[in-house]
Amino acid sequence: MQYDWAEITSLAYLTLLELDLHEFPIPAKKIKCKDVIISSYQNYAAKTGLSIEEITLGHELEDAFLQKGLRPNLNLILYDKDKYGARMKHTLWHEVGHIKCNHQKHGEKEEIEAHYFAAQANAPNILIKTIAQRGYNIDVPFLMNCFSLSEEAAKKKKGYLSKYGFEHSNEYDDVVLLQFSDYINAKYPPKTLHFYDDYYDNLEREREKW
């Protein structure tokens, strides 16, 4: 299967820029998407008079799901309020990912893409890279604490970073970094004396690619 990871990363980063988010962890209630209503099953049931069983047709066991085509141009992401937490955030971003990637079906490829979108929106690689360059040790507890990831999501991210490091750069890296710069500077000031050396080395290396 062919995947365009850079494109999915761009979509996730554009979503963070569009939502005007400036710090992590992002509270679940700030996860939004244009033309999409995000509501709990419970709230939606109260509003529509439908029972939870009717609303969650076939999805009873899921934290959240995407409902398309109820009305033209209306997408609905419904989530189970009782399961609100770190895992839910990944799930909400996952559903937003389906919309942003313009998925028309729910196949294996679409699932993988939506998970990748969620992993980048929830804990952008460019921020992790910058924090690592400042001398912080990026392990599973760090990822859980910094981005309020679930243990499962933090392990997956750590696995990805062990495999690829920070070799994947993105066209929006600099803009995302700028948007979160106050947060990063306040919470993760450089620890190492080498920071600026590495930083300029990297700039130099970047330039060689031009």
Ligand SMILES: [Zn+2]
């Ligand atoms: Zn999905």
